Amino acid sequence: MFEDFAYTRPDTVAQAAQLLQEEAAHALAGGSDLLGCLRERIFPVKTVVSLSNLKDLRGIARTAEGGLALGARTTIAEVVESTEVQTLYPGLAQAAAEVASPQLRNQGTLGGNLCQKPRCWYYRGDFDCLRKGGASCLAVHGENQLHCILGGDACYMVHPSDTAPMLQALDATVWVAGPAGDRSLPLEQLFMPPGQDPTRETTLQPGELVTHIHLPPPEPGLHTRYRKVRARRSWDFALAGMALAAVTEDEVMRSCRIVLSGAAPIPWRVTHAETVLTGQRLTRALCRAAAEAAMQGAEPLAHNAYKIELFRNMIQEELERLIRS
Numbered sequence: 001m002f003e004d005f006a007y008t009r010p011d012t013v014a015q016a017a018q019l020l021q022e023e024a025a026h027a028l029a030g031g032s033d034l035l036g037c038l039r040e041r042i043f044p045v046k047t048v049v050s051l052s053n054l055k056d057l058r059g060i061a062r063t064a065e066g067g068l069a070l071g072a073r074t075t076i077a078e079v080v081e082s083t084e085v086q087t088l089y090p091g092l093a094q095a096a097a098e099v100a101s102p103q104l105r106n107q108g109t110l111g112g113n114l115c116q117k118p119r120c121w122y123y124r125g126d127f128d129c130l131r132k133g134g135a136s137c138l139a140v141h142g143e144n145q146l147h148c149i150l151g152g153d154a155c156y157m158v159h160p161s162d163t164a165p166m167l168q169a170l171d172a173t174v175w176v177a178g179p180a181g182d183r184s185l186p187l188e189q190l191f192m193p194p195g196q197d198p199t200r201e202t203t204l205q206p207g208e209l210v211t212h213i214h215l216p217p218p219e220p221g222l223h224t225r226y227r228k229v230r231a232r233r234s235w236d237f238a239l240a241g242m243a244l245a246a247v248t249e250d251e252v253m254r255s256c257r258i259v260l261s262g263a264a265p266i267p268w269r270v271t272h273a274e275t276v277l278t279g280q281r282l283t284r285a286l287c288r289a290a291a292e293a294a295m296q297g298a299e300p301l302a303h304n305a306y307k308i309e310l311f312r313n314m315i316q317e318e319l320e321r322l323i324r325s
């Protein structure tokens with residue numbers, strides 16, 4: 001059963017920002033995540049601020065620089081189907097296609113996908129976990145098969161989004177509107193590391209909402225790809241995922257960005273692996289070395305050490321595709 005809450009549908013972003021400043025006010029986009037949280041009473045909600053009247057926040061357009069601007073209310077299905085996304089950043093279309101089920105992709109939005117709440121079973125269940133104000137993360141000594149192996153600090157969830165790692169690999173910028181006006185930030189700065197604050201998933205301030213995501217124009221020779229491994233073939237969150245944005249020339253890696261999903265509480269960029277690859281001719285040995293470097297610093301919990309080899313093999317396999325292609 002839902003607790004009572006107020007429902008508002010502002011006509012402008014400025015009104016939305018004002019309403020979102022109120023205590024326990026939450027933005028409602030597609031509702032595919034928020035309504036479940038409301039039903040399960042995961043966190044207190046006093047006001048639901050629907051974004052459905054904010055028409056400017058929906059759609060995909062070319063930027064003057066030759067990149068793309070994606071509105072936060074653009075559905076995941078629209079991202080999958082966009083010819084421009086498929087042409088300029090096929091890896092993003094792939095990542096969006098890996099999200100949930102067709103029904104959820106029709107309903108869920110890009111902004112909601114980036115700002116969705118954790119899927120950790122302790123957080124979603126009737127447990128007093130750290131993220132909900134409890135004393136500690138219950139996954140540490142509990143059922144932690146699906147939890148993080150990197151970046152665990154206080155909370156050991158994994159970030160649930162498939163689009164976030166790919167957008168981060170593409171060097172996306174997020175535009176945010178709030179009571180103090182608009183601002184932009186690199187996408188990686190949207191996600192709150194649990195060591196800084198385990199009770200928040202994003203760095204958004206009270207009243208702020210995501211309005212757009214901007215992608216820079218693709219460099220010549222850019223190869224983008226998203227690979228997701230899940231426990232079952234129907235819809236499921238990533239056990240391990242990898243977003244790759246690489247520029248190669250005659251099988252020499254000119255530049256690359258690799259961001260993992262299913263690995264850490266935030267989308268996890270593996271700069272050690274990028275350093276191993278950059279400027280080098282791609283060989284099977286180099287791909288393996290990069291895969292090893294990606295797992296540098298991994299600290300598995302009692303039941304998720306299997307993820308390390310899963311990631312190593314997946315990363316190696318994906319990099320080797322660049323040799324064959």
Ligand SMILES: Cc1cc2nc3c(=O)[nH]c(=O)nc-3n(C[C@H](O)[C@H](O)[C@H](O)COP(=O)(O)OP(=O)(O)OC[C@H]3O[C@@H](n4cnc5c(N)ncnc54)[C@H](O)[C@@H]3O)c2cc1C
Nearest residue numbers: 027029030031032033034100108109111112113115162210
């Ligand atoms: C069964 C199931 C399976 C799923 N599987 C996957 C999966 O495999 N991969 C994956 O990536 N996701 C998965 N998801 C998550 C799904 O993709 C998200 O629920 C969806 O993207 C959220 O979008 P929404 O528009 O419905 O968000 P909402 O439910 O409306 O909002 C989600 C959260 O984001 C906030 N929010 C929404 N829009 C904004 C904005 N513009 N600015 C600031 N905050 C905002 C809301 O306040 C809320 O806290 C799954 C969900 C379900 C229910």
